[in-house]
Each structure stands twice: as C-alpha cells, then as structure tokens.
Amino acid sequence: MRYALAAAAAATLVLAACSTVGPDYHLPDQAVVHRPAAQAALQQAQGEAVSVTALPAHWWQLYRSEELDALVTQALAANTSLRVAEAHLRRATALRAQVDGERDPHVAAVATVKRARESGESFLMPEQLPVMNEGELALQVSYQLDLWGQLRRGEEAAEANLQAVEAAQDVARVSVVAQTVQAYLQLCHAQAEKQVAVHALEVQQRSLALSERLLAAGRGSSADVLRAQGQLEAQRAALPRFDADRDTAFYRLAAVLGKAPAELSPAAATCAVAPQLAQPLPVGDGGALLKRRPDVRQAEREVAVASARIGVATAALYPNISIGASAGLVGVAEHLGQPATQSYGIGPLLHWHIPDAGAKARVRMAEADEQAALATFDGVVLRALAETEGALSHYRRTLERQAALGAARDLAAALAAEQRRFVEEGRRRYASSLDAQRVLINAEAALAAADAEVAQDQVRVFLALGGGWE
Numbered sequence: 001m002r003y004a005l006a007a008a009a010a011a012t013l014v015l016a017a018c019s020t021v022g023p024d025y026h027l028p029d030q031a032v033v034h035r036p037a038a039q040a041a042l043q044q045a046q047g048e049a050v051s052v053t054a055l056p057a058h059w060w061q062l063y064r065s066e067e068l069d070a071l072v073t074q075a076l077a078a079n080t081s082l083r084v085a086e087a088h089l090r091r092a093t094a095l096r097a098q099v100d101g102e103r104d105p106h107v108a109a110v111a112t113v114k115r116a117r118e119s120g121e122s123f124l125m126p127e128q129l130p131v132m133n134e135g136e137l138a139l140q141v142s143y144q145l146d147l148w149g150q151l152r153r154g155e156e157a158a159e160a161n162l163q164a165v166e167a168a169q170d171v172a173r174v175s176v177v178a179q180t181v182q183a184y185l186q187l188c189h190a191q192a193e194k195q196v197a198v199h200a201l202e203v204q205q206r207s208l209a210l211s212e213r214l215l216a217a218g219r220g221s222s223a224d225v226l227r228a229q230g231q232l233e234a235q236r237a238a239l240p241r242f243d244a245d246r247d248t249a250f251y252r253l254a255a256v257l258g259k260a261p262a263e264l265s266p267a268a269a270t271c272a273v274a275p276q277l278a279q280p281l282p283v284g285d286g287g288a289l290l291k292r293r294p295d296v297r298q299a300e301r302e303v304a305v306a307s308a309r310i311g312v313a314t315a316a317l318y319p320n321i322s323i324g325a326s327a328g329l330v331g332v333a334e335h336l337g338q339p340a341t342q343s344y345g346i347g348p349l350l351h352w353h354i355p356d357a358g359a360k361a362r363v364r365m366a367e368a369d370e371q372a373a374l375a376t377f378d379g380v381v382l383r384a385l386a387e388t389e390g391a392l393s394h395y396r397r398t399l400e401r402q403a404a405l406g407a408a409r410d411l412a413a414a415l416a417a418e419q420r421r422f423v424e425e426g427r428r429r430y431a432s433s434l435d436a437q438r439v440l441i442n443a444e445a446a447l448a449a450a451d452a453e454v455a456q457d458q459v460r461v462f463l464a465l466g467g468g469w470e
Contacts, residue, residue: 020149021318022311025156025304032378033296038385039287044392049399051280054288055467060181062282065275068184071257071268075180078258082176085169092158092165099158102144102151110138113333135336138328142349148318153311160308164301170294178463179256182456187249188274189452194242195272196448197235200441204232207434274455281395281461289388290381293466299373299380306370313366317359319352388464395457402450409443416440 032038045052056062060072076082117131146152208228215225246269254264283289290296324347331341353359419436 020152020311021314022149022153023307025160025307027300027303027377028374031374032381033290033300037286038290038381039285041285042283042289042389042392044389044396045283045285047396047399049280049396050392051282052285053282054284055282055292055462055465057467059282059462059465059467060177062277062279063181063275064278067268067271068181068275071184071253072177072180074257075176076173079172079176079256080258081172082169083258085165085172089162089165089169092162096155096158096162099151099154102154103146105141105143108140108142110136110140110328112136133333134331135333136328136330137336138326138330138343140324140326142322142324144320144322147321148315150312150315150320153308153315157305157308157312160301160304164298164305167294167298167301171298174294174463174466176256178459180253181462182459183249183253183256184268184271185274185455185459186452187246187253187269188271189448189455190242190245190249191269191272192274193445193448193452194239194246196441196445197238197242200438200445201232201235201239203434203437203441204228204235207438208232210434274451277458281458283388283392283461283465286385289465290384293384295466296377296380296384299377303370303373303377306366306373310363310366310370313359313363316353316362317355319350322349322351323347324349384464384466388461391457391461391464395454395461398450398454398457402447402454405443405447405450409440409447412436412440412443 027033041052044050060068113133113135115131115133118129118134120127120129123129144151208225208231211224211228215222250264250269251261253268254261257264284292325345327344329336329341330343331338335341416436416439
C-alpha cells in the first residue's frame with residue numbers, strides 16, 4: 001500500500017509538470033484577412049444595378065422563378081459532386097470519432113492453446129521439460145495518459161479537418177447552384193435569341209420576295225435577287241447555332257441534376273423568357289464576403305489542422321505513459337482455473353522512442369506545412385477579393401454595353417416605324433422599310449446577346465460572392 005501511495009504521488013507530480021506542447025492556434029496578425037483593405041467596401045459595388053445590402057442565403061430565389069427553384073432543389077438532392085462531398089464529410093466525421101476514441105480505455109482479450117516444450121533453463125532448471133498442453137486466458141486494459149497533449153492536439157486537428165470538409169461541401173453546393181442557374185439561363189436566352197433570328201429570317205424572306213417582284217416587273221436586277229437569296233441563306237444558317245446552344249444547356253442541366261439527358265423532362269427546355277432579378281444585385285462588403293465564402297473558411301480551417309499537427313509531432317518526442325492492468329490464467333491447459341494458474345498485474349507502462357534526427361525533422365516538416373497552409377490561406381483571400389471585384393467590374397461594363405445596345409435598338413425601332421409610316425403614306429418605297437427592319441432586327445439580336453451575357457455575369461457575381469450557406 002505504501003508503494004502504491006508513493007507511486008500515485010509521483011504520478012501526480014509528473015502530471016502537474018506536464019503541459020500541452022505545440023502552438024495554440026490563432027491566425028497571425030500579418031495574415032491578409034486582417035488587413036483593413038480586405039475588410040473594406042468592395043470598390044466595384046457602385047451604381048443602381050448593385051446594392052451593398054447583405055446577400056440572402058438562397059440568392060437564386062431573387063429571380064422569382066418557381067421552375068428555377070425546383071431545378072436547384074433537384075440539383076442539391078442528386079448532384080454527383082455533392083454525393084462525393086457528402087461521402088468525404090462522413091469519412092471526416094468517422095475520423096474525428098476515431099481520434100476521440102483514443103482517450104477511452106483500450107481492452108484486449110487473449111485466449112491461446114498450444115502444445116509445446118518450454119526451455120528448462122528459462123525456468124532455471126537444468127533438465128529438459130516434458131511436452132505439454134499450454135493455455136492462456138487473459139483480459140488486458142490500458143489507458144494512455146495524455147501528458148504532453150498529443151491526444152488533445154490530435155482531436156483539434158480532427159475537428160478542424162471536419163470543419164474544413166464541411167466548408168468544402170459548401171464550396172461544392174455553391175458551384176452546383178451556379179451551374180444549375182447558368183445552364184437554365186443559357187437555355188432560356190438561346191431560345192429568346194432564336195426567336196429574334198427567326199423574325200430576321202422572315203424579314204429577309206420578304207426582302208427576297210420584293211426583289212423577285214421587282215425583277216419580274218422589270219424594275220430590278222438579277223443581282224438584287226441573288227444578293228437577297230444569299231442574305232436569306234446566311235440568316236437561315238444562324239438558326240442551328242441557337243439550337244446547339246439550347247441543346248448544350250439542356251444536357252449540362254441534366255448532368256448537374258444527376259440525370260442522363262433522356263431522363264430530363266423536355267419541359268425543362270421550353271423556357272423562352274429568361275427570369276430577371278427582382279431587385280438590384282446585393283453584394284455586401286469585403287468583410288462579409290470573406291466570412292461568407294466557403295473556400296476561405298476551408299483554407300482557414302486547414303491552417304488550424306496544420307497548427308495542431310505541430311503539437312502531435314512535438315508530443316512524439318516525449319515518453320508515452322499508459323496505465324495498464326491485466327488478469328488471467330496461464331499454465332498447463334488442463335490446470336487452467338486452479339489457483340496456481342491465476343495471474344494479474346497493474347501499473348504504468350512507459351514507451352519512449354528516444355528522439356532522433358527523423359523525429360525532430362517531422363516537427364520541422366509540420367511547421368513548414370503550417371507556413372504553407374497560411375500562405376495558401378492568404379492566396380485564397382486575395383483570389384476571393386480579386387474574383388469578386390473582377391466579376392463586378394465585368395458586370396458593370398456589360399450593363400453599360402447593354403444600355404447602349406438598348407438605346408440603339410430603340411432608335412432602330414423608331415426608324416423602322418417612321419419608314420413604315422412613309423411607305424403607308426406613299427412617300428417611300430417598300431424596300432426602304434425592309435432595310436429599316438433589317439437594321440432593327442440586327443439591333444435586337446445584338447441586344448438579346450447582351451442580355452444573355454448580363455445574365456451569365458450575374459451568376460458569376462453570385463458565384464464569386466459565395467452565398468448560399470452562411
């Protein structure tokens with residue numbers, strides 16, 4: 001009993017002298033995310049088309065489209081990339097449970113039977129021992145004392161890794177939603193542009209008919225007819241491109257929804273009017289952006305993982321002490337259970353790989369990994385800011401181009417209306433009205449293409465803002 005008390009007192013002193021090795025995690029003050037410029041308002045968040053209000057959790061609902069909402073819901077439920085991300089999350093959760101389980105007592109059961117001849121000299125006996133049946137039944141229990149914080153740092157690393165994987169899942173979700181909205185908008189705009197092209201084809205057909213009537217009446221030339229026929233065929237050749245764009249968007253949409261093209265309902269390809277934003281595009285500020293973007297959260301959590309692994313590597317330089325106990329039966333198989341075969345033991349077990357160059361190198365490797373993770377995090381922050389500013393800048397320029405094309409379309413429409421009135425009043429030839437209509441059709445086609453580009457730019461801005469799961 002005196003020995004046991006002395007051992008307990010010694011163990012208490014040892015535990016009191018121990019501490020958790022390795023750095024306690026925190027982002028350094030010089031990290032890019034702490035810079036005032038990174039937290040400031042976005043430079044391109046100006047103008048009537050954007051707003052500094054916070055981005056809503058489900059940004060695609062700003063389009064007020066039930067069809068689009070339904071497609072996003074399907075994509076989030078069946079997309080293959082999200083299934084992969086979900087599997088990675090389950091694995092990370094299991095890894096954390098495995099690491100947490102290292103704090104629990106470890107139990108082992110032993111049951112062996114063998115026929116053997118033991119060495120007599122191993123028992124300090126000069127004669128040869130007979131062959132006999134030997135048996136062992138034992139139960140062993142051990143518990144590791146986390147004197148240096150190796151288990152604690154391992155738990156910190158596993159927890160931070162789980163949070164990084166959760167953020168990676170959000171990265172996948174943001175990407176899937178953006179791909180779904182982009183494919184749907186591309187499909188809608190392809191059909192809208194085709195309608196403009198079909199109208200242009202009709203105008204060109206009227207122009208050809210007019211050229212043929214003038215030739216028949218002796219007031220035209222065959223060159224005018226050939227020119228009109230060439231323009232008609234050139235306009236007809238433009239139609240398949242819009243069909244191809246529509247089909248490509250349809251197949252992309254099917255893939256994002258986790259379906260084969262034949263499994264997606266053709267009703268998804270009937271959109272002719274693209275949904276529009278119901279309000280100015282909300283962008284928030286730089287600080288909100290960095291907190292919201294899941295790739296920034298993922299990179300920050302990976303820095304935490306690398307920091308905790310320094311503690312794990314450092315703790316490996318120190319002795320590993322466990323408290324163990326065992327009880328069982330060892331002896332001749334036929335005598336198992338008799339008092340002479342009973343055994344038990346309790347006490348500490350010290351296991352120490354005396355640090356060598358390799359062990360110390362592993363600590364330096366962990367420290368280098370942390371520095372690399374921090375540099376990666378700074379790069380992700382800078383890229384997030386650059387992507388957002390670039391997307392907003394491109395969006396603003398595209399809006400300016402759209403406005404100019406809209407003004408050009410309005411002027412072309414006014415000219416076409418005027419020429420039509422002059423024709424009705426007999427003050428102009430019908431050909432002049434057709435020319436004005438062709439100008440109007442070209443302006444409408446350019447504006448429709450600009451509308452499609454604006455829609456894609458909006459999605460790119462939303463993707464850069466990283467919204468969806470705060």
